[in-house]
Amino acid sequence: ASRLLDFANQYIVRELSALGIYDIHPAHGDILMQLYTEDGLTVTELAQKTQRSKSTVSVLVDRLCENGYLVKWRLPNDQRTITVRLTEKARDIKPHFDRISQTLNERLTEALTENEADTLEILLSRVTHSLTEKK
Numbered sequence: 001a002s003r004l005l006d007f008a009n010q011y012i013v014r015e016l017s018a019l020g021i022y023d024i025h026p027a028h029g030d031i032l033m034q035l036y037t038e039d040g041l042t043v044t045e046l047a048q049k050t051q052r053s054k055s056t057v058s059v060l061v062d063r064l065c066e067n068g069y070l071v072k073w074r075l076p077n078d079q080r081t082i083t084v085r086l087t088e089k090a091r092d093i094k095p096h097f098d099r100i101s102q103t104l105n106e107r108l109t110e111a112l113t114e115n116e117a118d119t120l121e122i123l124l125s126r127v128t129h130s131l132t133e134k135k
Contacts, residue, residue, distance in 0.1 A: 008104060015100045021093065023067040029097070031060050032069065035086050036094055043082050064090075 009026040016024055024032075030050040035041060043061060047054040061084055064070040069090040075081045109117040 004108075008108070011104055011107070012100060015103075016096070019093075019096055021096070024069070024093075028060055028064055028069075031057065031064060031084075032086075032090060032097065033101075035070070035084065035090070036097070039086050040083055043084065046084065069093075 012026045012029065016022070030052070031046055034046055034049045041049070043057055044054060046052075046061070047057040050057065052060075061070060061072065065072055069087055070084050071087055072082050072084055075083060109120070112120065
């Protein structure tokens with residue numbers, strides 16, 4: 001499993017670098033993908049959706065803000081809650097993210113039949129669910 005993750009991360013970095021994008025790392029992908037689906041989430045919501053600690057998500061969000069991909073703001077009715085939104089810069093790279101994700105998925109499953117790929121997805125989902133339940 002770790003070799004597979006290494007392969008995937010190297011592929012993502014290589015593809016982003018080929019596009020001249022050097023300030024996005026694979027760990028940022030989870031945050032951006034969640035916000036592409038639902039922009040305007042809180043750090044707590046992002047932590048829950050990405051199954052990462054709030055402190056880890058805060059560090060990732062801060063870096064994405066520094067690099068111009070996200071903006072943070074406090075809700076007027078609750079100054080303690082930080083909400084995160086995509087910038088135009090982040091929206092502009094979404095097609096690249098979609099293409100890289102699609103191509104990576106195809107490469108990971110190209111040696112499998114459609115039935116095997118479906119089974120693999122089910123098994124990985126079960127394992128992930130099992131691991132996250134025991135936190």
